[in-house]
Amino acid sequence: MARINVFLKDDLLKAVDSEAAQAGTNRSALIQAALAAYLETRRKAREDAESQRRMDDACKRMDVIAEKLGAWDPVSIIREFRDTRYGGAPRTRRRARVAGRS
Secondary structure, eight states: OOOOOOOOOHHHHHHHHHHHHHHHHHHHHHHHHHHHHHHHHHHHHHHHHHHHHHHHHHHHHHHHHHHHOOOOOHHHHHHHHHHHHHHHOOOOOOOOOTTTTO
16 A cells, blocks of 8 residues: 655644544545545546437437438338238228227
């Protein structure tokens, strides 16, 4: 384990010592835990930012593809395929009656 020298303001050092006493640990252990938590938070923030950047990039690429395709309705395409896949004419959808209702 490496030993380092760090300069802290007096009021910060008092707060660290007070927190360490309340936590039942020593100053070094408290500072190590605080730095580890800080570094983990920063790592997670970088990962989240990179993930968001990738999602934004994917959305931009999808927008480019959508522009190239023009106006189209995927739902109607799926319905047309479904209704005609067996060589029959498109079927109209009938609403099922619920017992007790007319």
